[in-house]
Amino acid sequence: AARLRSLLTERDRRTGGWEEGLARRKEARERLDALDDRVQEAGDERARAVWALQETEGTLRQTQAAKSEAEATLRHAVEAESIARQALAAEATRGVRLQALEEDAGRIRTRLEEVAAELKQREAELDGAEAAFRQEQEHRREVDEERRRISEEAAAHRAEVETLRRSLAGHDRDRGRLDEQLAGVRHRRESADTEHERLAEEIERLDAETAPLSERRASLERERHGLADRVAELEEAVRGHEHRRDVLIARLEDIEQTAGSRFLDGHRGRAIGLLSGLVSAQQGWEAALTAGLGSLADAVVYLDGREAVADAPRGDGAILAIAGGGPASFVIQGERTLLSIVSADPSVRGLVCTVLKDIYLADTLEEAADKHARHPKAGFVTPEGVLIGPAVIRTTRRGDSRAAEIRRELAVVDHDLAQGRAALRPKRERLEQMQRELSGLAERIEAADADITRAAERLSRLETELASLGKEEEILAQRLGGMDDAATTWRERLAQVEPVTHELPELPRLAEPPIQARVAVETLRRDRVALESRLSAVRAERESLAAQDPAALQTAVDVAEATRLDAEQTLAQAEAALEEATVMRNAAAASERAATEDEAQVNRAWREASTELDRLREAYEDEDRVRGDLERRIRDAERLLREGHQREPQEALAELSADDTVESLEKRAELVQRRLGLLGRVNLLAGGEFEALQERHDFLARELDDVRRAKRDLLEVIQRIESEITSTFESAYRDVAAEFERLFKELFPGGEGRLVATEPGDLLNTGIEIEARPGRKRVKRISLLSGGERALTAMAFLFAIFRARPSPFYLMDEVEPALDDVNLHRFLRLLEGFAADSQVLIVTHQKRTMEVAGMMYGVSMSKDGTSKVVAQRLDEPGARAEVGVERLPEPVVVPEPDAVH
Numbered sequence: 001a002a003r004l005r006s007l008l009t010e011r012d013r014r015t016g017g018w019e020e021g022l023a024r025r026k027e028a029r030e031r032l033d034a035l036d037d038r039v040q041e042a043g044d045e046r047a048r049a050v051w052a053l054q055e056t057e058g059t060l061r062q063t064q065a066a067k068s069e070a071e072a073t074l075r076h077a078v079e080a081e082s083i084a085r086q087a088l089a090a091e092a093t094r095g096v097r098l099q100a101l102e103e104d105a106g107r108i109r110t111r112l113e114e115v116a117a118e119l120k121q122r123e124a125e126l127d128g129a130e131a132a133f134r135q136e137q138e139h140r141r142e143v144d145e146e147r148r149r150i151s152e153e154a155a156a157h158r159a160e161v162e163t164l165r166r167s168l169a170g171h172d173r174d175r176g177r178l179d180e181q182l183a184g185v186r187h188r189r190e191s192a193d194t195e196h197e198r199l200a201e202e203i204e205r206l207d208a209e210t211a212p213l214s215e216r217r218a219s220l221e222r223e224r225h226g227l228a229d230r231v232a233e234l235e236e237a238v239r240g241h242e243h244r245r246d247v248l249i250a251r252l253e254d255i256e257q258t259a260g261s262r263f264l265d266g267h268r269g270r271a272i273g274l275l276s277g278l279v280s281a282q283q284g285w286e287a288a289l290t291a292g293l294g295s296l297a298d299a300v301v302y303l304d305g306r307e308a309v310a311d312a313p314r315g316d317g318a319i320l321a322i323a324g325g326g327p328a329s330f331v332i333q334g335e336r337t338l339l340s341i342v343s344a345d346p347s348v349r350g351l352v353c354t355v356l357k358d359i360y361l362a363d364t365l366e367e368a369a370d371k372h373a374r375h376p377k378a379g380f381v382t383p384e385g386v387l388i389g390p391a392v393i394r395t396t397r398r399g400d401s402r403a404a405e406i407r408r409e410l411a412v413v414d415h416d417l418a419q420g421r422a423a424l425r426p427k428r429e430r431l432e433q434m435q436r437e438l439s440g441l442a443e444r445i446e447a448a449d450a451d452i453t454r455a456a457e458r459l460s461r462l463e464t465e466l467a468s469l470g471k472e473e474e475i476l477a478q479r480l481g482g483m484d485d486a487a488t489t490w491r492e493r494l495a496q497v498e499p500v501t502h503e504l505p506e507l508p509r510l511a512e513p514p515i516q517a518r519v520a521v522e523t524l525r526r527d528r529v530a531l532e533s534r535l536s537a538v539r540a541e542r543e544s545l546a547a548q549d550p551a552a553l554q555t556a557v558d559v560a561e562a563t564r565l566d567a568e569q570t571l572a573q574a575e576a577a578l579e580e581a582t583v584m585r586n587a588a589a590a591s592e593r594a595a596t597e598d599e600a601q602v603n604r605a606w607r608e609a610s611t612e613l614d615r616l617r618e619a620y621e622d623e624d625r626v627r628g629d630l631e632r633r634i635r636d637a638e639r640l641l642r643e644g645h646q647r648e649p650q651e652a653l654a655e656l657s658a659d660d661t662v663e664s665l666e667k668r669a670e671l672v673q674r675r676l677g678l679l680g681r682v683n684l685l686a687g688g689e690f691e692a693l694q695e696r697h698d699f700l701a702r703e704l705d706d707v708r709r710a711k712r713d714l715l716e717v718i719q720r721i722e723s724e725i726t727s728t729f730e731s732a733y734r735d736v737a738a739e740f741e742r743l744f745k746e747l748f749p750g751g752e753g754r755l756v757a758t759e760p761g762d763l764l765n766t767g768i769e770i771e772a773r774p775g776r777k778r779v780k781r782i783s784l785l786s787g788g789e790r791a792l793t794a795m796a797f798l799f800a801i802f803r804a805r806p807s808p809f810y811l812m813d814e815v816e817p818a819l820d821d822v823n824l825h826r827f828l829r830l831l832e833g834f835a836a837d838s839q840v841l842i843v844t845h846q847k848r849t850m851e852v853a854g855m856m857y858g859v860s861m862s863k864d865g866t867s868k869v870v871a872q873r874l875d876e877p878g879a880r881a882e883v884g885v886e887r888l889p890e891p892v893v894v895p896e897p898d899a900v901h
Contacts, residue, residue, distance in 0.1 A: 001652035002662050004637035011630045025620050028613040035606040042602045046595035053592045056585040063581045067574035074567035081560035105538045112531040119524040126521050129514035140508045164494040171487045175480065182476045189469040192462050199459045203452055203784050210448045217441045222761040224434045231431055234424040241417035248410045260298035263318035267300070270307050275299045275321060278345040279352055285341050285361075287385030287396045292338045292359045294387075294394055295319060301348055319677075323351050332375055335360040359387065456783045463786060726763045733757070733768070735804035736797075740770075743796045743803070747826050748789075750775030753796065770797060791818040792827070799830060809839035816846055828852050 260274050272278070276297040281289035290297055299321040302308035308320045338359040344352045359379045362368035365388075368380035372388045379389030385396025638649045645652075737755040744753030751774040759766040772782055772793045782790055795815060802810065816827055824846065832852060834840055842849060850856055851874075858870045 001637075001641060001647075001649070001656055002665050004634060004641070004649060005653055005656060006662055007630055007634045007637060011627065011634065015627070022620060025613070025616040028609065028616050032606070032609045032613050035602065035609050038602045039599070039606050042595070042599040046592070046599045049588070049592040049595040053585070053588040056581065056588040060578070060581040060585045063574065063578040067571070067578050070567065070571040070574045074564065074571055077560065077564035077567045081564050083560075105535060108531055108535045108538065112528065112535065115524055115528050115531060119521065119528060122517065122521045122524055126514060126517040129517050133513050136508070143506075143508055161494070164490050167490050168487060168494070171483055171490070175483055178476055178480050178483070182473065182480070185469050185473045185476065189466060189473065192466050192469065196459060196462045196466065199455050199462065203455050203459065206448050206452045206455070207784075210445060210452070213441055213445050213448070217438060217445065218759065220434055220438050220441070221759055224431065224438065225759070225762050227427060227431050227434065231424065231427050234420055234427065238417065238420040238424060241413055241420060245410060245413045245417060248406050248413060252406045252410070258298045259317040260300050260319060263315060263320075264300050266314075267311055270304075270311065271300045271302050271320075272323070272347060273301060275301050275348065275351070275355075278348045280343050282341040284383055288338065288361065288381045288383055288387075289342060291381050291385040291387040291394050291396045292356050292379075296321060296355055301351065303347060315677075321351060323348050324354075332360060332378060335371070337361070338381060359389070453783065459784065722764060729763055732804060733763075736800050739803040740797055740800035743800050743830070744772065744793070746830065747792050747796050747823070748772075748774045753793065755797075787818045788820055788823055791815070792823050795827060795830075799834070802834065807838060809841065810834065811841045813843040814845070815842070816844065816849060821848075824848060 264271055264274060274297075275293065276290070278301060279289065279293075280286075296319060299319040301321050301323055302311075303323050305322045305324075308322055312320055338356045338361060339353060341361070342352065342356065358377065359381055360371070362371055362380040362382050365382055365384070365386055368382055368386070368388045371380045372378065377390055379387055381387040387394040641647045641649050641652050733755070740753060740755055744751060751772070753770070753772045756769045756771055757763070757766045758769060770782055770793065772785065772789070774785070774789055782793060785793065816824055819827055825848075828849060831840060831842075835854075842853070844850065853874055856872050856874055858872075860868050860870055862868060
């Protein structure tokens, strides 16, 4: 009602301003309408002025064009008259000019005949001189060719002799250098042989020292794998217990958490704590203290009241208490007070005294009821936590059974976690000890392997160097033999060469071309052309003069003069019309400028009036909007009074006094709201929330059971797969190892070879090492073998797999290039055994491998760029005997599918 009264007052105040603004808006609208008419009239006037200006400008352009046309006509007439008068003036001298032209033509013809005769004579002389010049040039060229041929023969003879002499001198120098190189190569080969033997002995010694270390490491690895699995199981169990404990602690905290504890977690630096945590009671009276505090047991205590007021908007249901107050005075003599058995923090003693004032102790509920009946203004509390006070009976909440159950489960989880950690600790220590020992063994084995690898690499380099030195020695010996043969040939050729004397014929004098005769002939030809051109010009001018008529020339002059006079009259008329059009155009332009200025002034006044009208309209709309908002708020207030309070607005306004303002009533409402907040909130949705959470819990429990069953099933499947993989691998490994030992003895007579699993106890993670000891050697590592021995060992391993698990066909690509003749023979014998049961395809460049084949294919490229496959069956009669010779039997040619034909 107070707010409705203030809204009505505000509406009455604004109504007068709204009506005044409406009147001013009406006046501005009338003034703008009048200006609209003036703007329309000014626009029409300006349009008429613009139309008149455009008409005058069109007339001006037409007169200017007429003047320009008259001027052009006058110019043409003057030029025609001038040409006619010049032709008439030239008629007087026409006879004299004709006689002069006749004389010039005669002189030109005479000169032309003289030049033609002289030109004919000069051309004949030039032809004779040119023939003589060409004959002399041809003779000189023949003599020069002969001299060049003789010089080339002499130079070739001298070069041949000089080449033979230089070759012999170079042979002597190169032979001495090759002798020195050959001696150096032989010395380096002897040193390399000595170093090779020393390194082989060193590798055998290091390999013997590494064997016991590898066996010890394998034993420790087997033990470590078993212990690591046990440690992993224990760690998984400990992690499960820790996760379960964290879940239980979180559930316990969620159950025991209150609005005060949640608020206190976010305001630790400002609040000092919960009131229940700052007070305590004697043993047996804890429930009585909780009943006495009531909802204030969860109150958050502040020392500074201003801070509590600042934090209150974010309270979210928490009770904020301000430490203060003083000792309480009790009026019932002989009764024990609740404060007598309570101990409190010094900062909240005054607050506790204020809260527990007029609360006394009673041993039983009946005693408390009797004492309250005698003292109705006091409260009495029992040790069980039942308080009977004025208009209220307060009880203490019992402990939550779910929290007790969680605490018991948490104790069991802590016990299991401690046992798991105790069992895990010694196993971890043993695992770390084994890891340290394995690291030491690995370092020692790696150091020995590094020494062996370095020695093996050095040994391999020495073998390569020995092979290179052998080839170099052979090449040097061949070069020495070739050089000696060449030197003998050069000496024989030098002895056969005889000195030759070459005489050169004398070269004739260089002939001079007939330049003067050529210049004279060319000059005469140009004179003849010039005279012929002048004669033609004189004849044309004479014919033109003879064709002119004097009467026609006079007539042309008269006509041209009349045309000029007409053009001058037309030009004068066009200039007069242009002056008149210019005056009219200037007048129309002045009228258009005046109309434009009048229109601009009227438009400016219209815009000012329109701006003023818009301002008044906006002001009126703002006032109208405010007035409408006041009317809406008044209607809402009246409806609230009628529907919410069942009061008529007039009656409620009549009951208000002068002091009942909106501000005073809001302060009173806020005080009532704070008092209601002290009573706490009632969570009416707790039952529904509990059912939803219980349903969610049951669903998650079922899902967890499904996951556990799926995990158990997967572990069983994994175990079966691993068992099957282990058995399959063990069977294959056993068969391949047995075949490898047999094949190695077959390929290396007197040698031994075997496959060794790096981790026999863990076949899923084991590696396979190949130990190979060819005949008369003690080494077992493949890295210490030669290139051919490595290749043959790899073939033994490959064919062992083939024998253990046969295949219908095999494809090999150049597997035997590193084999010498003996090992190649063993390989081919092994290959023939496989070819008896399977089809074997080999890509090779070895002739001996081709000889054992039953079918041979070759790819050739023809001259036109197409490729062809040439096939030959070698088991045909006579075909195998011709393999390797220059001419093969007639092959079967099979073009490729994508060949170009």
